[in-house]
Amino acid sequence: MVDLHFGDSKPTDEERAAVDALLGPPESSWEGADRSDADLRWARGGREARERRDLLLPGLHAVNDRIGWISEGALGYLCRRLTVPPAEAYGVATFYAMFSVRPRPSTVLHVCTDLACAAAGAPELCAGVEARLGPGSGVSVERSPCLGLCERAPAALAVRAGDPVRTAVSAPATVAAAVLAATAPDSAPVEPPAAAAVPQAGRDGLVLLSRVGVVDPSSLDDYRAHGGYTALRRAFAIGAAGVIREVTESGLVGRGGAAFPTGRKWQATASQPDRTHYLVCNADESEPGTFKDRVLMEGDPYALVEAMTVAGFAVGARQGYLYLRGEYPRALARLEHALGQARARGLLGDDILGQGYSFDIEIRRGAGAYICGEETALFNSIEGHRGEPRSKPPFPVEKGLFGRPTAENNVETLVNVLPVLTMGAQAYAAVGTGASTGPKLFCVSGSVDRPGVYELPFGATLGELLELAGVREGLRAVLLGGAAGGFVRPDELDIPLTFEGTREAGATLGSGVVLAFDGTVPLPRLLLRIAEFFRDESCGQCVPCRVGTVRQEEALHRIAERRGAAAEPDIALLREVGRTMKDASICGLGQTAWNAVESAIDRLGAYE
Structure with missing residues (x-):
């Protein structure tokens, strides 16, 4: 068997420091330390290193964040530390759009060219930015798929490598604003609060968005003062089986597009005889036009932490993984802070709330791969492999992450579990329609006056939603479900926004994307x-x-x-x-x- 090697390339001190900051110092020359007499007699730590293959993606992030790209020497050193074959590591590093294995400037400006941004002038923005930031500027301009900032299109994200890495968002971006974000990220305008993406913020009757714009997203006390951790206490009161029963009776189905019954998934996971179970939150919303999960994580991060704890308790998991889009730096900061506060207050870790249940959450960052939104591709990505989907069966509830029973849900699905428990299954099921229960979040952008995330009960019509968003004159088409969805005509706005209603109309609800286009868009x-x-x-x-x-x-x-x-x-x-x-x-x-x-x-x- 022949493997790819990188010759005599050595890591720089900075590259070595980036890897060691994640993995700790190497223990022997087999892992990259200076050679000693003991190394001539035995190899230490090989088995332990191989069991850390899942740290390959965080290791690639560590180098890319510090240096701006991943050299042969850095990749070779990371491979030695984890005993990963260099050919496999190279295949992983080149799989993700946010990594580069070729030299590039330490600052990268990602300019979105996807649907909402394209309609808002992204081609002209790219041309203007490229003209201003030519060779020698120290900035690499890269045309990017959807950055999840569709309500503020066109959008740009600047990433400056270093310790720490710095990011700046420009949205809606002009040429001058995007150039400023790339050349002086610390001087770029502060991002508007998450509530700016919620035109309904602060209104009565909201369920999933009730705290966005009302609660300080950094304050655990404020979250608890507005009903936070009521659902977890009820979960402990009724037990894991009771939680699954409530979720099943509520009719809650997945909000990522597949609409699989959440209670059935949880029951199938919980009933597996394997003692180790996992919970995975899919926060890699990469569907063009989708940004609802980003708004929830930025505006109400403790809700997701609580919801994951409830779900972990229900399915018998002791460890949860939150797979987060690499293009969401503010969501990452908010969630890291929320996890730290929850651990400090006994809401994560050992013996949560004195109930004898132990559970913790680890964030794993994606790096720009739409396919990793597919659950089994996501598992492969976490495990340190290329993010390619697996054949089914076996299904994730039987053999998922690390070959163990795994329940995987997206952010919106998990956050829905909180009102299921606080309202009760029957009250929750009374919202919406018989086949599509509860509230639903819709991401509206394009040719509307008030783009953003809207919360409506299932059953509202497409026309009602567009009226709330202020659809403009000359509507040409509406794209439902994002790039993987389908178009409807302006005379079809009476389509009910339910899974069954859109299906009967020959369309799809998908993840809730509603992109409106007028006649100016070719x-x-x-x-x-x-x-x-x-x-x-x-x-x-x-x-x-x-x-x-x-x-x-x-x-x-x-x-x-x-x-x-x-x-x-x-x-x-x-x-x-x-x-x-x-x-x-x-x-x-x-x-x-x-x-x-x-x-x-x-x-x-x-x-x-």
């Missing part, structure tokens, strides 16, 4: 951007997706300026490729990559 260019997104984000593991997303993009390039009969051969090819991806791809990325394009052709007559 539809063919929008479809081409969606195709580029899926081609770029395909992990390449299965042929239907790896090849199909490329063929889809190529066809859309050919017909970008065609209409009518001239476009028919390529439209026929698109349909064939789309059916193949939908039927044969291993995961949801390939299975949904054709949805938006198909709906634009069939419902909007995009190329007629």
